[in-house]
Amino acid sequence: MTQTDTPSTPTPNDDAHAAAATAGAADTAAAPDWQAELEALRQRNAELNDQLLRAVADAENTRRRAEEEMAKIRKFAVESFAESLLPVVDSLEAGLAVQEATLEQIRQGAQATLQQLLSALARHKVTPIAPAPGERFDPHLHQAISMVPSDQPANTIVATLQKGYWMAERVLRPALVTVAGPQ
Template sequence: MAEKKDEHATPPNDDKVAAGTSDMLEDQAEDALTGTPEEKVPSDDPVMAALFEERDSLKDQLLRALADVENMRRRTERELEAARKYAHTGFARDLVGAIDNLSRAIDAAPADDEAPSPEALDGLFTGLEMSWTEIQSTMERHGIKRVDPKGEKFDYNLHQAMFEVPSGAHEPGTVVEVVQHGYVLHDRLLRPAMVGVAKAADTEGSESGDSE
């Protein structure tokens, strides 16, 4: 007599089967990453053999990827260090020309125990002028500009007021004296210009002095 089929039996749930398979694969991947010793592959189970082979392949790919990332990190660190170390190579190469001109000007200067001749003084001044011209040209090539604001309106973004000068010939707030020039690198301030700024003349003081 045939066995009666249980009509109330629960049919297999595909989602549960898939979840169980996924959990098994995750456990195997975790074992591979944590260095679990190699398990013996069942020779009579082709499905498990394929899973083990795929696991070993993924583990090998992961190790290679980690090695590539580490090599890239080290290479990036070396490149950043070289960039920091040699960032001013171009500027230094251009600056040595000005240094050479300045050295020649110093060599042309007369010794302490010699009376300066007109030729020696001319050579000194020429060398200094060439050095200054070369330095200015080098700075401009590298985006460094000199701030010379005499006669301009005071700008707190570029100037630093050191004192005020009573003046009737200039509008208040005008830069009338430059104590130290400033410099900018492209659009970034390297050093503000230290200046004296005009203010309104003290007419009351002068009138009271005249009346006395």
């Protein structure tokens, strides 16, 4: 028998080569699955990144639109307030245009103009703070100018020197008052 005719007995080294060849074939088969999964993850990452960028841009656009809207609200709120004061200006100008007005006519015109002004302020939720004598002093609404001896209990209002005003539950100007001091 020639050397090619004899069957060879497997050696431990041949088993290792066969196992490696089998494992290599398995790795080659697993490699495309792994690469496909990696590619799918990269694609998902790109989609999520795109969604994030769109969300950030959308948030920025929403913030910008809100700022523009607030600017418009402020602008038109002042415009509305100014428009409500124009009839008061008209009344004052008409009163000043009268050359030979009597004292009573001037007084009636001033009262009518004051009512127009108070009405315009009320439409914009500006209301007076006019505490009555004997009312309890509130430092959030009143500013004490002085304390005077009085028969009234301490820390009560004796007189209002100047009305205060508030707008939509916020004090624009506190009322100036004198307060009863301790006796």
